[in-house]
Amino acid sequence: MTPGTPPIRVAVLGAGTVGAEVAARLLEHGDEFASRIGAPVVLAGVAVRDLDAPRTPALPRELLTTDIENLVLGANIVVELIGGVEDARRAVLLALESGADVVTGNKxxxxxxxxxxxxxxxxxxAQLNYEAAVAGAIPIIRPLRDSLAGDHVLRILGIVNGTTNFVLDRMDEHGDDFAGALATATRLGYAEADPTGDxxxxxxxxxxxxxxxxxxxxTVPLEAVAVEGIERVTADQVRAGRAAGYVVKLLxxxxxxxxxxGTEGVSARVHPALLPRSHPLAAVRxxxxxxxxxxxxxxxxMFYGAGAGGRQTASAVLGDLVSVARxxxxxGPGLVPQPAGADLPVLDPGVVRTRYQITLSVRDEPGVLARLAGIVAEHGVSIETVEQSRASDDGTASLIIGTHAAPEAALSAxxxxxxxxxxxxxxxxxxxIEGLERGDAA
Known part of the structure; x- marks a missing residue:
């Protein structure tokens, strides 16, 4: 570090679990960060809504402020960790328009x-870096942006929500139903009081x-992402999947x-799916x-690790901070990792090819399977596997049909x-059913 190098002033917006951890590490390891960056790093302040709220780790009161605007305008780098959308948008735009670089974890x-x-x-x-916005401490943004910039990415399968993975793991390993697994996740702190977003x-x-x-x-707009949650996943589905060599994951x-x-395009979707237990993602617990x-x-x-947690997410934020500060x-010019260049269309989810496992409650009568197989064939879908349980006292049986790969629209119909x-x-x-050979499932 050259003597007389001016300090880099850092403003942290938000002092929740991650923000407080980032600020505390800047204070505790300032000399170490300075040696990596080549200039002193000064924590200019931490913007909070309530000056008296308890925080872990604790922060010096003199660094806390409710005046976001003045704090932002006096900083070289702004770390946005306040969450939400509109307040964060205004703060980030203010920072960028003032010439400050921004680090955010706000997905x-x-x-x-x-x-x-x-x-x-x-x-x-200016620079806008956001490694912490996806998968917490796992470095995935920089590899996609930089390391694979000269490659042709074909497909991404991600387990990117820790709450749902914990819930489905409980259902798989312990036989819990959805409500019981979610209650355990809440009690252990893996789920928020309102887990709806997860x-x-x-x-x-x-x-x-x-x-x-x-x-x-x-650019893939959020509204173009097809979404289905895990609320309707049943213990019976998880058990049947396990018996067939699959595990249920939200992907x-x-x-x-x-x-x-013949037009090339892209698709983005989120839904629970059966993964073969031989797939690397099946072992994510x-x-x-x-x-x-x-x-x-x-x-x-494959990139694997902790997807949340104050210290873990702070690690990703501070990695971006060091990169920006350098x-x-x-x-040199700022690095703006915006999704641009190809401008591929986002295709209708109905063109996606996948496989279905369909669980039906059917009348226990002769000829039922043949008639249902005819319905499946009428829609251009072929059956790969069929499993039928014994009839219950009410005269119905459970029928599980596994299909070959087909367009989503045909399977839905x-x-x-x-x-x-x-x-x-x-x-x-x-x-x-996902994670099979690409030719069948994509």
């Missing part, structure tokens, strides 16, 4: 207003939009596709996250037709 902000923020950063030559798939959808944009160099899936007219990338040249890559020392059949009492559940 909702980027999924909703990413193009606007990237454009603002590009106008002034179990509905909304959180994973925001991350899928970000990953798809980076992987395919195209964020981003892939390149060719549409019916508890609240951990993992992202499995398939690319043309590099082949299959530019202030060595100079098949389920609707089966549900309307006189022989079918109810459609007990539908799960997609």
């Amino acid at each position: 909702a902000l980027l999924a909703t207003h990413g193009p606007e923020l990237f454009a603002a950063a590009e106008r002034v030559g 179990v509905s798939g909304a959180d994973a959808a925001q991350k899928a939009a970000i990953l798809a944009g980076l992987a395919f160099h195209t 964020a899936i981003c892939e390149r596709l060719t549409g019916p007219d 508890g609240a951990n996250n993992a992202v499995f990338v398939q690319s043309e040249a590099a082949g299959d890559l 530019r202030h020392v060595v100079g 098949t389920v609707e037709a089966l549900g309307a059949a006189a022989e079918v009492e109810s459609v007990a559940g539908v799960l997609r």
Whole structure:
């Protein structure tokens, strides 16, 4: 570090679990960060809503402020960790327009207003980094943005929500039903008091939009991500999957596709799916996250680790901070990792090819299976496996049909037709099957 090098002033917005950890580590390890960056690092302040709220770790009161605007305007780098969308958007735009670089872990902000923020950063030559926005401590943004920039990413399968992975893991390993597994997750702190954003798939959808944009160099609007949560996954489905050699996971899936007219496009979706237990993602347990990338040249890559937690997410934030701060020392234009270049269309989810496992409650009568097989065939779908349970006292039996790969639209129409059949009492559940050889499942 050259003597007399001016300090880099850092403003932290938000002092929740992650923000307080980031601020505390900057104070505790300031000399170490300075040696890596090549300049002193000064924590200019921490913006909070309540000066008196308890925080862990504790922060010096003199660093706390409720005046976001003045704090932002006096900083070289702004770390946005306040969460939400609109307040965060205003703060980030203020920072970028003032010429400050920004580090954020706000997935909702980027999924909703990413193009606007990237454009603002590009106008002034500022940096906008967001490694912590997807999968916590796992380095996945930089590999997609930098390491694989010269490759052709084909597909991403991601377990990117720790709450849902914990719930489904409990259902698989302990036989819990959904409500029991979620109650355990809440009691142990893996689920929020209101877990709707997690179990509905909304959180994973925001991350899928970000990953798809980076992987395919195209803007993928959040509303274009097809989403299905885990609320309807039953213990019976999990047990049946386990018996057949599968595990149920909530997957964020981003892939390149060719549409019916030959047009190349992309798809992003989130839904629970059956994965073969031989697949690397099947071994991701508890609240951990993992992202499995398939690319043309590099082949299959997997990134695994803690997807949440104050210290873990702070690690990703501080990694971005060091990278951003180095530019202030060595100079050069800002790095704006916006999803751009290919401008591929986002294709209708109906063109995606996958497999279904359909669980039906059917009348226990002769000829039922043949009639239902005819309905499936009428929709251009072929049956791969059939499993039937013994009849129950009410005269019904459980029938589990596994299909070969087919377009999502055809499979969805098949389920609707089966549900309307006189022989079918109810459609007990539908799960997609993913992670098989690419030619069959994508």
